[in-house]
Amino acid sequence: MDEVIARVAQAIAAAERILVITGAGLSADSGLPTYRGLGGLYNGHTAEGLPIEAALSGPMLQRDPALCWKYLAELGKACLGAQANAGHHAIAELQRRKPGCWLLTQNIDGYHRAAGSPMERVIEIHGELAPLYCQSCGAVDPELSEHLKRPLPPRCRQCAGVLRPPVVLFEEMLPEQAIARLYAELRQGFEVVLSVGTSASFPYIVEPVLRTRQAGGLCVEINPDSTDLSALVEVHLAGRALDVLPKLLSHI
Numbered sequence: 001m002d003e004v005i006a007r008v009a010q011a012i013a014a015a016e017r018i019l020v021i022t023g024a025g026l027s028a029d030s031g032l033p034t035y036r037g038l039g040g041l042y043n044g045h046t047a048e049g050l051p052i053e054a055a056l057s058g059p060m061l062q063r064d065p066a067l068c069w070k071y072l073a074e075l076g077k078a079c080l081g082a083q084a085n086a087g088h089h090a091i092a093e094l095q096r097r098k099p100g101c102w103l104l105t106q107n108i109d110g111y112h113r114a115a116g117s118p119m120e121r122v123i124e125i126h127g128e129l130a131p132l133y134c135q136s137c138g139a140v141d142p143e144l145s146e147h148l149k150r151p152l153p154p155r156c157r158q159c160a161g162v163l164r165p166p167v168v169l170f171e172e173m174l175p176e177q178a179i180a181r182l183y184a185e186l187r188q189g190f191e192v193v194l195s196v197g198t199s200a201s202f203p204y205i206v207e208p209v210l211r212t213r214q215a216g217g218l219c220v221e222i223n224p225d226s227t228d229l230s231a232l233v234e235v236h237l238a239g240r241a242l243d244v245l246p247k248l249l250s251h252i
Ligand SMILES: [Zn+2]
Pocket: 134, 135, 136, 137, 138, 139, 156, 157, 158, 159, 160, 161
C-alpha cells in the first residue's frame, strides 16, 4: 500500500484543484458511532416505535419538538464527547498548503472547523449541530452543551421559542448556498478527488467523482470497507483515514 500512497501523494502534490469529500467514517475514527446521515445512531426504531428518520425530521421538530430533541440531544452529546482526529488535522493541513483544496463534508459534528480547516473552503452539505438558533425570532444561541443539561426542547432566552441546530433534518432541503458553492466549484473542475469514509449514495457525492474522472482527473477512496464508490474510483486505499491521511501528507 505504501507505493500506492506515494503515487497518490505525487498526484496531489502536482495538483492545484483538489476536492476532499468526508463522511461518517472519518468521525467514527474519533469514536462517534457510525451513522448514515443523522439516522444510524439507532438501529431502525426509537423507543417510541418510530423510524429514526421520522423522529429526526423537520415535520417532527414542528409537531413534537421534545421528541425530536430527545434524539438531537443524543447526537449532540456524542459529538461534544469526542474530538477531531489525525485525519481531520491532515485535511486541514492539506488545505493550508493547497489554496485550491476544497472540502465537502456530510458530517455535522464541526470537527473540521475545530481542526482548523479554512471555513471559506468548507462546504457543510448537511449543516452543523451548532450554534443553535431560535425558530421564532432567529436569535443565535451558542450554548449547546448547557442546553443539553436542561429540560428539552431548548428555548430561546429572548422569546421562549424553540431552538434548533442549523442541521439538515430528514425531509428538509439541503442548504441552497452549500449546493450552489459545490456546483460552482465543480464547474471549475478538480484534478484530484479524495473520498474519505463515505458510502456515497448521494448524487452530490457521486457526481464530483464521475465528472473528475471524465475530465481525466484522479479519484481516490480512503475507506476500510468497499462502498458504492469503490467501483468508480481508480484507487481504493483500504485503511482508516486516521492512519492513511497523515501518511499521505508525509509524502507531500
Ligand atoms: Zn427567539
